[in-house]
Amino acid sequence: MKLSISYWRLKDRYYRLVGVRCEECKNEFFPPVYVCRRCGSRSLTDKEMPKTGKILTYTELKETLAGFEDQEPMLLGIIQLDNGVRILGQIVDTAAENLSIGDRVKAVFRKIQEHGSSGQIFYGYKFVRT
Amino acid sequence: MKTHYDVGIAGYGVYIPTYRLPTTEIARIWKGGGAGPNKEKAVACIDEDSATMAVEAARRAMDMAQVSKLGAIFVGTESKPYAVKPTSTVVAQALGQHFVLAADMEFACKAATEALQVVRGLVGSGMIENGLAIGVDTAQGRPGDDLEYTTGSGAAAYVLSRSNPDTLATVEAGVSYVTDTGDFWRRQTEKYPRHLSRFTGEPAYFHHVETSVKQLFETYGLKANDFTYAVFHQPNPRFPVEVAYRLGFKFEQIKTGLLNPIIGNTYAASSPMGLAAVLDEAKPGERVLVASFGSGAGSDAFSIKITASIDEKRKKAVKVSDLISKNIKIDYATYAKFRGKISR
Missing domain, CATH: 3.40.47.10 (Thiolase/Chalcone synthase)
Known part of the structure; x- marks a missing residue:
């Protein structure tokens, strides 16, 4: 139940890639920060991140954390979004042998995890090649 | 059923999952013979359900419609991820739309056109400016049943608005x-x-x-x-x-x-x-x-x-033919894993 509540608090982050934008230096951050990491300003506003980017690097997990076993083998990548922000995410609908560093990707809405057949379902972003 | 104001389609969007199960695979496992009445069927991946597909179709429809506010979101489906908890609120949250009438519609395969009728009524009466109607299913057929050959997965979403020069139909x-x-x-x-x-x-x-x-x-x-x-x-x-x-x-x-x-x-x-x-x-x-x-x-x-x-509107469309042609073929075992027919 604890995960359900903490996940609920962050749903705009997971559903819509909502980060923040510094009103002073115009840099953007995801996940959101409370103080700008570039200029130290506290003048930050919510900002939806771009949904497209490219793969900086990736790896294939044959063993995952508990609760993700059904999704093995799992592809995890570091994605550089089109605003320069780097984000960790699952890459789906492809196999490792089809991936290359630099491939263009877009964020899609997928199930991240579910607590069995009676618990809650947690949704969020993953990436597919474009 | 007439409306007070003319109602038009401001945007539409479709989502078809990437994976395809050739029906020869179903025949191979269960009944023998060749393919089923349809050559293939679209299969949702293990991390897809009616909520995820509804969101993807809705995002495409909203991208085409270019409307900032919705007054209603109705999701028509018979494969709700939850028996009790609406799918329409997941869509609303993912679109950042909160001051909306949101509900799930259920009427087997016509749940989406029901949603279209209701949104048409709300827009046509002047109660709301824009509304979203979605049809989505991860259709289920009992393994080995005739239905298993034909039951596919996909979503289609429509933004309806009062008719104006920007509505496409x-x-x-x-x-x-x-x-x-x-x-x-x-x-x-x-x-x-x-x-x-x-x-x-x-x-x-x-x-x-x-x-x-x-x-x-x-x-x-x-x-x-x-x-x-x-x-x-x-x-x-x-x-x-x-x-x-x-x-x-x-x-x-x-x-x-x-x-x-x-x-x-x-x-x-x-x-x-x-x-x-x-x-x-x-x-x-x-x-x-x-x-x-x-x-x-x-x-x-x-x-x-x-x-x-x-x-002009169609320039923003992700075409159905493109979604159909971009696919990955799977075997029956992968389909069984994706759709929860086997698990460990």
Whole structure:
């Protein structure tokens, strides 16, 4: 139940890639920060991140954390979004042998995890090649 | 069913999952022989469900519609991820739309056209400016059953607005027809639906679709020749062709929206997705007939007229043909894993 509540608090982050934008230096951050990491300003506003980017690097997990076993083998990548922000995410609908560093990707809405057949379902972003 | 204000389609979006199960695979495991009535069916991945597909289709529809505020979101589906907890609120959150009337509609394969009728009424009465109607299903067929060949996955979403120079089509007429007919059902705690085989034809599909379309013709003075395109619900490849001939349509009028042979029956998304395939190529001034069917049973029929905005709006469309052609073939074992028929 604890995960359900903490996940609920962050749903705009997971559903819509909502980060923040510094009103002073115009840099953007995801996940959101409370103080700008570039200029130290506290003048930050919510900002939806771009949904497209490219793969900086990736790896294939044959063993995952508990609760993700059904999704093995799992592809995890570091994605550089089109605003320069780097984000960790699952890459789906492809196999490792089809991936290359630099491939263009877009964020899609997928199930991240579910607590069995009676618990809650947690949704969020993953990436597919474009 | 007339509206006070004219209602138009401001945007549409379709989502078809990447994976395809050739029906020869189902035959290989269960009944032998060749392929099923449809060549392949679209299969949702292990991390997809009706909520995720609804969001993807809705995002595409909103991207085309370019409206900032919705007044209603209705999701028509018979494969809700939760028995109790709406799918429509997941869509609302993912779109950042909160001051909306949101609900899930249930009426087997016609849940989406029900949603379209309701949104049409809300927009047409002036109660809301824009509304979103979505049809989505990860259709389930019992392993080895005839249904397993045809049950596919997909979503189609429509943003309806009061008709204006930016709406790509006008929903000029609509009728609904229902009776209590037990052709297909799923009880509360059952995983798979049951059906009465051949009974799903004449007293169910054909009676309801023919009646709703004839009612539309009679009420609004229309006939088959008035339509460039016609889209019927597609439980299999044969029924929509047969009902089209009975109602006076030619194959030329239905072929563009006939998707069952290549992706299967996407249930609530079936006729709305066929309409999207038509909108991908229709020209201004052309008229489209859409007639759904939902077991239980009923049919909604609409007359939709394309406007001059279609060419400009279509530049933002992700075409149905592109979504169909981009696919990955899977075997029965992968399908069983993806759809929760096996787990560890």
